[in-house]
Amino acid sequence: MFKSLTLAASAALLFTSSAIAADAVVYSEPAPVVVDTFSWTGGYIGAHAGYGWGKTNDVNNLGSPEKKMKGGLGGIQAGYNYQFDNNMVLGAEADISFSGVKKNWNDTDAYSTYYTQDKIGTHGTVRARLGYAADRFMPYITGGLAWADMKHTVGCSDKNALGGFPAGSTSCRAGTARPSFENSASKTSIGYSVGAGLEYAVTNNWTLKAEYLYSNFGKKNVTITDPNFPAASGERRFKTSLSEVRIGVNYKF
Secondary structure (H helix, E strand, O other): OHHHHHHHHHHHHHHHHHHHHHHHOOOOOOOOOOOOOOOOOEEEEEEEEEEEEEEEEEOOOOOOOOEEEEEEEEEEEEEEEEEOOOOEEEEEEEEEEEEOEEEEEEOOOOOEOEEEEEEEEEEEEEEEEEEEOEOOEEEEEEEEEEEEEEEEEEEEOHHHOOOOOOOOOEOOOOOOOOOOEEEEEEEEEEEEEEEEEEEEEOOOOEEEEEEEEEEEEEEEEEEEOOOOOHHHOEEEEEEEEEEEEEEEEEEEO
């Protein structure tokens, strides 16, 4: 009997110890997994640089050749994006560029001293952007208003004469019947701009982008005077367009 009581007591002790040990185990819920999601919603400012090429033509002067301009550019931009639940991103952006896109032209006649320059100076756009957020990548299309300060110059100087000054040359030397001169006309033209691009969020605040823009500024009238040939002076009508490729960086607030 003593042996039976001992076995019973041992069993009871073992059961009690197991229960106490079980009560000592505390169950903890696993820590939630934090997903690092990026949202394009917010305002931003940034800067860009690139290369532009375009063409301009004096449509009132049938003998005037089409001028093909090119050059570098750089500027700043600012805008705001809003990302919807379906990952579509709608935004607005305004930018201004400082440009060296131009074309210098000398008369093909070796004895002519005439020259011209056509230049797209400071220009900018105000555009809407529609993109799709593939997490940190956002391809987009864009379009809106474009404007540009354009300068057209005509001049006459002996430095442009390559073949000397034979009889009948259009020399523009001081004291001759055809003096040297340079006249310019500037106008701000307004048109439209369309394009596409790709933007990538490097961090939650910094993004990089690359884009292409095509701007058409329509036709703009300017008056340029040639004192040597008054009959050829008067109103010119320039038709101008511009293509740009840009890379840029934005800081997102």
